[in-house]
Amino acid sequence: MTVDIQRLNQRLASAQPSATYRIIDRVAERRAQGAKIISLCAGEPDFDTPGHVREAAIEAIENGHTRYTQVAGVRSLREAVATKFRRENGLDVTWQDTLVCNGGKQVIYNALAATLNEGDQVIIPAPYWVSYPEMVQLCGGEARIVTCEANTGFKLTAAALAEAITPRTRWLILNSPSNPTGAVYSREELQALAEVLLANPHVLILADDIYEHLIFDDQAFHTLAQVEPRLATRTLTMNGVSKAYAMTGWRIGFATGPRWLLEAMEKLQGQQTSGASSISQQAALAALEGPKDFIRESRAAFQGRRDLMVELLNATPGLECVSPAGAFYAFASCAGLIGRTSAGGRALLTDEDVAHALLDEANVAVVHGSAFGLGPYIRIAYALDNASLRKACEAISTFCSTLR
Known part of the structure; x- marks a missing residue:
């Protein structure tokens, strides 16, 4: 044989x-x-990476923060993450409503892996970050690509979203500001999408806000669960320190969302990588709590x-x-x-x-x-x-x- x-x-x-x-x-x-x-x-x-963040990492090493942490992240960082979501995004969350992962990419992968079954569909507006469709198929789902041309500002419209949703739709992934186009959804555009999603209660939403702080011309940033709080119970709002604080190599991403989903993601992460780097978590804490210059x-x-x-x-x-x-x-x-x-x-x-x-x-x-x-x-x-x-x-x- x-x-x-x-x-x-x-x-x-x-x-x-x-x-x-x-x-x-x-x-x-x-x-x-x-x-x-x-x-x-x-x-x-x-x-x-800002100097005070680097110094916090050095202090973490010298003070013995070099051991395993809780899978979901150390409490001090999770409290800082919750404070960030409350202060900057208007989301009514506590530290128990957060999860820290090994980079933003793991947040997204864990969410999909924890929820997708064969035949489940994920709506992905194109242009999209290259990893979205690959993650979906690796997790057993089917990427349903919705092309968004330049005439819509490379953004998903409510009409296009409504047409794409099927009984098999499990997730919508929405990235604003966008990689690769830099497109930013306005409050009005998000509200229009929210109306469609409210009419389809079987659809979960993944808001990838990793470029939140890189918005130009004094525009305001909005995230979906902030614009429409009725969607908060089925929205995973994901962010991290990589882009805002020039910390790509530190590998710290975080999220807030419904506890049933966070618990499933934590369970998966516990069998996959365990918690994020203890030193990087202390550095991320300094970034979130420190100056914003x-x-x-x-x-x-x-x-x-x-x-x-x-x-x-x-x-x-x-x-x-x-x-x-x-x-x-x-x-x-x-x-x-x-x-x-x-x-x-x-x-x-x-x-x-x-x-x-x-x-x-x-x-x-x-x-x-x-x-x-x-x-x-x-x-x-x-x-x-x-x-x-x-x-x-x-x-x-x-x-x-x-x-x-």
Whole structure:
């Protein structure tokens, strides 16, 4: 009898690796070969973690906070998380209504893994973060993609949501501000979606608010359970310290929602990873309870970078870019490049071809929009200093100007 020892879990075998990390790997390969690459593909701030947060981590080590914690997180951090949700989002929660995970990604995965059964559907507006559909299928569900074009601001409308819901719908995932488009839902837009959801009480809602503090032009942030409190009993509101406090590597995400769901997620996490890093939890506590100057300063810097990028991209032949309202991504249409040939001889038949050609010929790394569910676009992360962004745009412009 022949035994296939390399046989994988069927769901894992059919999953796709993260397109973002594939590009990051290619950047590393090119740099190892000596190429000078400007990477505009990673979704993380380029700023250092604030000093008081780093100091709190050092103190945590010196004071012996180096052991296992409760699976759901240390109480002091959970109390700070609850305070954050009450103060910043108007959610009436206590520390028992919170859960701390090993990054925001684990929050989302745990929620899906704890609730999805075969045949359950999850509505995902496109463009979407690349991991949403893969997480859904890994957990046995079916991603129901709803394409949201530029004419709706890349945002889900109430009519489109109503049409997408079926008796098998288990979740709606809503990300605002959005990765990859930077789209931000207004209170009125959220209320319209809420009316549809109120009429469909079998649907759970996952509000991914990780870019909450990166909203520009003095716009206000709103989350669904805040806009419509009647949905709070079936809404998981997820956030973390990675984007707001430049703490991507610390791996701390958190959430609030109905206790039955949080308890199920905690049960899963207890058999999976246990609690998050004890040191990172102390650092996150310092971030949530400490000064907020960093948030204001980084938001102002990102808004200036956004304005610079939008101006330069719209001055580039073949590219068009609407001004994003939040996050730190420009989602630029490259439809004007499709069907042409690069100076290096590459046929640009898709946005993925454009992304690969920019890396190989212009030494600029971006991610193709089709990886996020909508092409032909490219996602450009402007999490670099202005000089680097200008240099990257000059290289992109030269590349586009020499197409045949």
